[in-house]
Amino acid sequence: MSETCKVSSERRGDVVIIWTDGYINNQGGEEIAREAYVHLDQGARALVLNLEKTRIVNSIGISILIEVLEKVMDKKGVLAFCALTPTIDKTFRIMGLAQYAEIYPTQEDALRGVEPQSA
């Protein structure tokens, strides 16, 4: 596991996919938040966080993800996580994050899930 978390993103319409690679601690969390806030301030509606290449998110990293979630909720947007390891999935559910952010097995599922629902 790499000690520094690499973060990259891609905008697809009003959805942003953010990929992480490595340990999400305070630095990794802040890097994700920076990336997320840039896109949210530019009008992105939905964030998909793909954590496929992350095996540990510590509680400091999670606290920053909660701040991102709050900002998304303030903007009436959507936050989804995907490709979580069973341990990260379990941790997010223990904390109740799954009540406010969707968790999907794959990126494709997440992208389908954040599409606006037609009436």
Place this chain on the structure above:
Amino acid sequence: MTIPVAPEMEIVATAQAAALGEYIGMSRDKIDEVKLALVEACINAFEHAECRDEQLHLTFRLGREPKGREWLEVEVLDRGKGFDQADVETPSLEKTFASHRKRGWGLQIIKSLMDEIDISSGDWGTRILMRKYK
């Protein structure tokens, strides 16, 4: 092993836990749970313990129950100021949303991920003993 109270030293500790977990054939997911619990125990001590010797003392043990279940145990000992467990509030996301401070989840995460946990604390410091069965 002893690690200094310094950024990312918790990751150094997890390598030891992973090696021992692999040695007894523990699944990768269970090893990840031990690693995260250990990370949380270390960063709790880094942030709150005010260790007099600026170090954390870690002991790793492998064992087997009489009926054969193998386990990996990790002890995290700090020589800090200690804490009263009764003062630790059970966290919830609703409380976290309402609070400016988003922290306070470490012990809850440790308790949820490990099979057995024992915490003792006093003015000599804090000892967290965590066990995970294979």
